[in-house]
Amino acid sequence: MEMKKKNSSSYLLALVFILAFTFPTLLSASNSYATKDHLFPEFIKWHVYVVNSLSYNQNLFAHCKSSEDDLGVNNLSRGSNITWSFRTDFFHSTMFSCYVTKDGASLNFKAFWYDARLFDKCGWKNCIWVAKDDGVYLKNLSARLDELVYNWNAGM
Ligand SMILES: *[C@@H]1O[C@H](CO)[C@@H](O)[C@H](O)[C@H]1NC(C)=O
Numbered sequence: 001m002e003m004k005k006k007n008s009s010s011y012l013l014a015l016v017f018i019l020a021f022t023f024p025t026l027l028s029a030s031n032s033y034a035t036k037d038h039l040f041p042e043f044i045k046w047h048v049y050v051v052n053s054l055s056y057n058q059n060l061f062a063h064c065k066s067s068e069d070d071l072g073v074n075n076l077s078r079g080s081n082i083t084w085s086f087r088t089d090f091f092h093s094t095m096f097s098c099y100v101t102k103d104g105a106s107l108n109f110k111a112f113w114y115d116a117r118l119f120d121k122c123g124w125k126n127c128i129w130v131a132k133d134d135g136v137y138l139k140n141l142s143a144r145l146d147e148l149v150y151n152w153n154a155g156m
């Protein structure tokens with residue numbers, strides 16, 4: 001009985017050591033955004049992008065702003081983007097919206113707001129909006145795919 005007790009407690013000790021040494025390695029080796037949702041989003045420097053991926057060399061006009069910042073009107077050639085970065089306020093009220101237009105169509109969309117599902121798609125760092133012919137897509141960075149979020153409206 002003595003031996004068994006000693007054995008099981010040394011196994012337990014060994015297990016604790018293994019976990020202690022493995023855990024930090026797991027954290028740094030894993031790019032999984034799931035581990036990051038325990039961070040305070042307030043401490044993250046967010047980057048938002050609006051990318052012109054329209055066909056036929058069409059230009060995209062983008063005017064993005066929040067209640068505090070106005071990024072002005074941008075005339076984006078195909079393949080180019082605008083980007084800006086910021087930290088959210090502690091009231092979770094930071095919100096950026098963009099008014100974008102292309103030939104004969106326009107769209108007003110929310111480009112950043114306080115939302116864990118959005119943060120997941122952004123990989124807790126980069127929110128990448130991609131304007132295409134049928135609408136504006138958000139990159140789901142963990143799945144490496146673009147998800148259609150907003151459709152164009154006819155007219156300006
Ligand atoms: C937008 O940029 C293109 C060149 O990329 C230029 O031909 C066009 O005139 C510009 N439009 C405006 C309204 O500035």
Ligand SMILES: *[C@@H]1O[C@H](CO)[C@@H](O)[C@H](O)[C@H]1NC(C)=O
Pocket residue numbers: 049051080081128
């Ligand atoms: C934005 O444009 C820059 C060059 O102007 C490029 O290096 C970068 O990869 C682009 N980012 C995205 C998300 O398209």
Ligand SMILES: *[C@@H]1O[C@H](CO)[C@@H](O)[C@H](O)[C@H]1NC(C)=O
Pocket residue numbers: 117120121140142143
């Ligand atoms: C990203 O895409 C994958 C595959 O479609 C999906 O399982 C996952 O839920 C998406 N992530 C978010 C945050 O929507």
